Amino acid sequence: MMVTIIIWVVIAGLLLVNIALRLRVRHLKARLGKLSNPQEKLVYLREHVPHDNKITAIKALREQYPELSLSEANQLWQQK
Structure with missing residues (x-):
């Protein structure tokens, strides 16, 4: 007990x-x-990840910035 x-x-x-x-x-x-500066992430996305493939671009962005959630990375990709 x-x-x-x-x-x-x-x-x-x-x-x-x-x-x-x-x-x-x-x-x-x-x-x-x-x-963190969100513009920095957009610049990285535009310059270093010129993929038209959404999934590949979001994966590369999240590898570079691990603090990003999936929804935040998706929003940044849509702003691209």
């Missing part, structure tokens, strides 16, 4: 730590996005 309670407390603690770390990562990604 006591072991079960201890296991549940440890699991709850790990869950809370996981949630806190995910929030921290989300916050840091948002800060990084604010600090």
